[in-house]
Amino acid sequence: MRSGFFFFAGAALMLLGGWVGLPKALYKQQAQPLDFTHKAHVVKAEMDCTSCHDFRQDGSFAGIPRIDNCAACHAEPVGTTANEKKLVEKYVTPEKEIGWLVYSRQPINTRFSHAIHVRKAELKCERCHGEHGKTETLRPFEYNVVSGYSRDIWGRSISRLRRASHEGMKMDDCMDCHKEKGAEAGCLGCHR
Amino acid sequence: MAAGAKEMNKTNRKYRYGMVIDLDACTGCGACVVACAVENNVAPAPAKVNDRTSITLMRVFQVKDPAPMPARKTVFVPMMCMQCDDPPCEHVCPQQAVELDPRTGIVDQMVQRCFGCRYCMAACPYHARYFNWFDPEWPAGMEQTLNPAVAPRMRGVVEKCDLCHGRFHEAQDRAALEGSDNITYQPACAESCPAQAIRIGDLQNPEDPIQDQIRKPETFQFLVKLGTKPKMFYQSRRGWVKRLAERASPNGNSNRRDA
Numbered sequence: 001m002r003s004g005f006f007f008f009a010g011a012a013l014m015l016l017g018g019w020v021g022l023p024k025a026l027y028k029q030q031a032q033p034l035d036f037t038h039k040a041h042v043v044k045a046e047m048d049c050t051s052c053h054d055f056r057q058d059g060s061f062a063g064i065p066r067i068d069n070c071a072a073c074h075a076e077p078v079g080t081t082a083n084e085k086k087l088v089e090k091y092v093t094p095e096k097e098i099g100w101l102v103y104s105r106q107p108i109n110t111r112f113s114h115a116i117h118v119r120k121a122e123l124k125c126e127r128c129h130g131e132h133g134k135t136e137t138l139r140p141f142e143y144n145v146v147s148g149y150s151r152d153i154w155g156r157s158i159s160r161l162r163r164a165s166h167e168g169m170k171m172d173d174c175m176d177c178h179k180e181k182g183a184e185a186g187c188l189g190c191h192r
Numbered sequence: 193m194a195a196g197a198k199e200m201n202k203t204n205r206k207y208r209y210g211m212v213i214d215l216d217a218c219t220g221c222g223a224c225v226v227a228c229a230v231e232n233n234v235a236p237a238p239a240k241v242n243d244r245t246s247i248t249l250m251r252v253f254q255v256k257d258p259a260p261m262p263a264r265k266t267v268f269v270p271m272m273c274m275q276c277d278d279p280p281c282e283h284v285c286p287q288q289a290v291e292l293d294p295r296t297g298i299v300d301q302m303v304q305r306c307f308g309c310r311y312c313m314a315a316c317p318y319h320a321r322y323f324n325w326f327d328p329e330w331p332a333g334m335e336q337t338l339n340p341a342v343a344p345r346m347r348g349v350v351e352k353c354d355l356c357h358g359r360f361h362e363a364q365d366r367a368a369l370e371g372s373d374n375i376t377y378q379p380a381c382a383e384s385c386p387a388q389a390i391r392i393g394d395l396q397n398p399e400d401p402i403q404d405q406i407r408k409p410e411t412f413q414f415l416v417k418l419g420t421k422p423k424m425f426y427q428s429r430r431g432w433v434k435r436l437a438e439r440a441s442p443n444g445n446s447n448r449r450d451a
């Protein structure tokens with residue numbers, strides 16, 4: 001009787017420890033090199049996503065903008081924040097790229113065509129990136145210590161219960177939407 | 193949603209890519225083989241490899257007719273995956289790592305799924321498949337030249353020509369941005385051939401110039417009797433070259449270049 005109690009108490013303790021501790025052990029955090037407010041750019045400066053995240057002429061997606069894109073407006077500070085001062089002094093003036101850590105970076109064997117999804121299928125950016133464009137600050141980048149993939153690929157919730165509709169960028173998440181829309185892509189449609 | 197789905201499928205035009213290779217134009221220079229390796233991130237072969245353990249997604253075979261020397265003639269035959277419409281490699285794969293893509297007619301190799309049993313290599317009548325015996329290694333600095341549109345493969349999986357799928361992706365992106373449905377592109381081999389001996393086309397488009405080429409009397413295919421329905425066509429006005437097509441191996445039992 002007593003030993004049974006200790007067994008189950010021990011098991012419960014281990015499970016609890018795993019439940020609480022594993023996510024902490026599985027993901028490591030890394031701060032972005034510079035903070036960035038999407039909100040100020042979208043609301044105050046009235047820009048939209050494609051003002052900075054645009055396509056190249058050849059149809060490929062430029063993704064995170066390069067420093068000359070920032071320099072077009074921020075050759076000199078336009079505001080008074082310390083963060084902007086850092087941008088101008090540390091990156092724009094010496095023409096140094098900012099080493100952004102990309103939340104939505106997929107493994108190298110994955111190909112995602114922004115052109116097809118945004119132009120042809122007319123998906124909104126928010127469908128996969130959520131309300132990132134409304135954030136005032138950049139959250140720390142988190143990555144899986146085993147695979148090195150960004151936490152956004154799996155999604156915030158480890159159990160994947162109660163996740164937001166945009167959350168998760170795994171193959172299954174892509175396939176759910178593809179099935180719903182009847183859009184077949186085949187293996188090499190998204191792999192390379 | 194259902195209406196939207198229909199709409200989307202309607203605009204997803206289908207293709208059946210195939211190629212025509214003019215053996216009378218091919219000089220055997222091997223530019224296509226090099227361009228292919230560069231395009232598809234095939235790592236330089238380690239010193240220990242041989243013919244069997246190295247990777248060349250396409251090869252140029254040198255074939256000689258049986259006549260004795262002064263009269264002896266030579267032909268060079270570029271060979272890659274024939275993109276069979278009834279691919280034996282797909283049928284045997286226990287992992288479903290091979291898929292004939294109904295949208296492009298390209299036989300996709302899913303290296304992510306492959307577990308390296310090599311059934312497909314045994315099944316392929318064209319010796320178009322290669323096993324990665326070693327992890328790919330690039331000399332320091334050379335990894336800068338890798339093509340970002342193609343993921344390198346790892347040790348233990350089989351790979352083959354996928355008709356430059358990275359280039360197909362780029363063409364697809366371009367077409368989507370232009371709002372067009374016309375996905376045309378050149379695989380690296382066709383683009384690099386100085387004799388323009390390799391041409392790609394859409395076999396199901398009646399207006400594609402490849403149709404005229406296919407109907408020419410000098411056009412033939414290799415090993416059609418096996419019924420794998422290859423989509424690579426060859427041309428030669430030389431009778432003995434055409435007769436090669438039904439032989440199991442261009443040089444009797446050996447397919448070595450110098451045989």
Ligand code: SF4
Nearest residue numbers: 273274276279281316
């Ligand atoms: S040539 Fe070989 S690898 Fe290519 S589709 Fe046919 S059987 Fe498969």
Ligand code: SF4
Nearest residue numbers: 285306307309310312
């Ligand atoms: S080697 Fe890979 S691709 Fe070929 S049959 Fe086996 S699992 Fe399939």
